[in-house]
Amino acid sequence: MDNYNFPDQNGHFGPYGGTFVAETLIEALDELKEMYNQFKDDKEFLNEFHHDLKHFVGRPSPIYFAERLTHKIGGAKIYFKREDLNHTGAHKVNNTVGQALLAKKMGKPRVIAETGAGQHGVATATIAARLGLECVVYMGAEDVKRQSPNVYRMKLLGAKVVPVESGSKTLKDALNEALRDWVTNVSNTFYIIGTVAGPHPYPMMVRDFNSVVGKEAIGQMDELEGKQPDAVVACVGGGSNAMGIFYPYIPYKETRLIGVEAAGHGIETGKHAAPLTANSPVGVLHGNRTYMMQNEEGQIIETHSVSAGLDYPGVGPEHSWLKDTGRAEYVAVNDDEALAAFHNLCKTEGIIPALETSHAIAYAEKLAKELPKDKTILVNLSGRGDKDINTVANIAGIKI
Amino acid sequence: MSRISKTFSLLKSNNKKALIPFITAGDPSVEMTKKILHQLVESGADMIELGIPFSDPMADGPVIQRASERALANNVGIRKTFEIAKEFRNTDQDTPLILMGYANPIEAIGFDEFLRLCKEADVDGIITVDYPPEESKEYVGKLKENDIDAIFLLAPTTEKERIQQIIKQATGFLYYVSLKGVTGAQNIDIDQVKHRVAEIKSLTDLPVGVGFGVRDPETAKAVASFSDAIVIGSRIIQEIEKSNENNMLENISKIIKSIREVI
Numbered sequence: 079m080d081n082y083n084f085p086d087q088n089g090h091f092g093p094y095g096g097t098f099v100a101e102t103l104i105e106a107l108d109e110l111k112e113m114y115n116q117f118k119d120d121k122e123f124l125n126e127f128h129h130d131l132k133h134f135v136g137r138p139s140p141i142y143f144a145e146r147l148t149h150k151i152g153g154a155k156i157y158f159k160r161e162d163l164n165h166t167g168a169h170k171v172n173n174t175v176g177q178a179l180l181a182k183k184m185g186k187p188r189v190i191a192e193t194g195a196g197q198h199g200v201a202t203a204t205i206a207a208r209l210g211l212e213c214v215v216y217m218g219a220e221d222v223k224r225q226s227p228n229v230y231r232m233k234l235l236g237a238k239v240v241p242v243e244s245g246s247k248t249l250k251d252a253l254n255e256a257l258r259d260w261v262t263n264v265s266n267t268f269y270i271i272g273t274v275a276g277p278h279p280y281p282m283m284v285r286d287f288n289s290v291v292g293k294e295a296i297g298q299m300d301e302l303e304g305k306q307p308d309a310v311v312a313c314v315g316g317g318s319n320a321m322g323i324f325y326p327y328i329p330y331k332e333t334r335l336i337g338v339e340a341a342g343h344g345i346e347t348g349k350h351a352a353p354l355t356a357n358s359p360v361g362v363l364h365g366n367r368t369y370m371m372q373n374e375e376g377q378i379i380e381t382h383s384v385s386a387g388l389d390y391p392g393v394g395p396e397h398s399w400l401k402d403t404g405r406a407e408y409v410a411v412n413d414d415e416a417l418a419a420f421h422n423l424c425k426t427e428g429i430i431p432a433l434e435t436s437h438a439i440a441y442a443e444k445l446a447k448e449l450p451k452d453k454t455i456l457v458n459l460s461g462r463g464d465k466d467i468n469t470v471a472n473i474a475g476i477k478i
Numbered sequence: 479m480s481r482i483s484k485t486f487s488l489l490k491s492n493n494k495k496a497l498i499p500f501i502t503a504g505d506p507s508v509e510m511t512k513k514i515l516h517q518l519v520e521s522g523a524d525m526i527e528l529g530i531p532f533s534d535p536m537a538d539g540p541v542i543q544r545a546s547e548r549a550l551a552n553n554v555g556i557r558k559t560f561e562i563a564k565e566f567r568n569t570d571q572d573t574p575l576i577l578m579g580y581a582n583p584i585e586a587i588g589f590d591e592f593l594r595l596c597k598e599a600d601v602d603g604i605i606t607v608d609y610p611p612e613e614s615k616e617y618v619g620k621l622k623e624n625d626i627d628a629i630f631l632l633a634p635t636t637e638k639e640r641i642q643q644i645i646k647q648a649t650g651f652l653y654y655v656s657l658k659g660v661t662g663a664q665n666i667d668i669d670q671v672k673h674r675v676a677e678i679k680s681l682t683d684l685p686v687g688v689g690f691g692v693r694d695p696e697t698a699k700a701v702a703s704f705s706d707a708i709v710i711g712s713r714i715i716q717e718i719e720k721s722n723e724n725n726m727l728e729n730i731s732k733i734i735k736s737i738r739e740v741i
Contacts, residue, residue: 100536100631
């Protein structure tokens, strides 16, 4: 891992990643690759990007020592990287600011996005409004139901939200539908993918735009603790917040990188969304090769998680590679554990975390208990939980 | 010479163009698929494209998506598709059979098993929608070793240099996607398609078929005047959706015949 330099030119992370799309999209992806390569080191582009991150998103996000939680658990010190304090409430906006800027540079007047929990949809609608771009968001019909506040937020921001009725009606189907839109409107449309999946160059590009999280954290931890954390913990659905914080930490060999997947009702029940932890077979979907939940004939199977944002059968290809190489570890936390962590954090720290993020917090609590007090854990607090209060209330049998 | 190439040269000597209908294996049921396959040939199809059902058919429009969903509900996946293909081949040794599908089911059973099943069912060609040539060198090599045609898609967005690269890998025929969009879309621009097909034909001796968006005899006739084959899929599946078991074969036959007459 000393000279970690992935993906290769063709978007491969070892055997993972790549460009598995229908021929019509190849030219659009080639164009995107070329433009991204041109702009990613362009001073003016980066200045604009960082200007927006500072003045529109509110970066840098702070790192916060969760003192009461740490004392309650009585082990390692727990820190949070507060991505929940970003404008729109999650890390997702880092990437949409970058991609929308690229869309603008490429002269595309229309952007589309897929969304699961709605955070990426909201972040896309937000930046589209700011830049005056037409915006269409695809969202599984099931997710439209369980994330209604975010649906309304997107509409307020001027986006058109299209409920997707095909397949399992969740994030994977929203991605299929967004790809179908892109293939049809490829000349005037930029597809803003929200996670580190999809065909090359998306996994790399989304990682790069989100890696501001890890870069900031390295400086901030140095300031606060005089050292880097012993473990960095982040939840993994597609894996964009995890990649954002992991990537700059890859050369820091003393820091364990731990991705937390959704175990849903439990890995053993088959009703989960944890392809890495469950060692699912490797497959091809949404333009890349990666670990993928599927049956023995290669049909993608329905996933389950209490959090819509983790409810995805695959995972970004770079996570598959980090798992195989051993640089990152992957574990899973079930619905009940995530909900318990959600409630605990509300009452202990005065922070309502997203249900996705609650998975990372639940694991960090377990880990902190096992470690001595002089160790530190940094959790990527990837999103706030305002969007989840209906879901949580429903589970508790409360009508709000 | 492969069965596909033979069919094309026979058609050429008769001044005819190939009619290639598409249906999804297991839609509306395994039994009906078997009957429809023979009906298609009887009504004038020259080759058949049989879709392998997939849970996430990203390049397909709503009609073929629904066909896939019905097939999956009937528990038809890649293995059942081969059983259907094999049974078809038992009674029809002449009509080329082309499988069309997505990479994941093929990778799930493994290339070797896939090739074994292809040989067993005597399948003639494969179209793998999400395997562009740069990601499928090993696979295409194995298809060729086994005398199975590797049929590639060319799109309105495919640039000339890339067309030349793809031609080098392709066998059987080239499948030109007539529009930017998914299967069953409706905005085909005949003049544009004509221009593109002419460009492709100037680069290769392989036959060029056109699909996505061919829905009626008028379009078929126009497109056949400058290409070598017409692929028609969503329109047939719509007929499956509209019909009941008693009139389905007849309704499908009518469409095939109406196109057969003009190309």
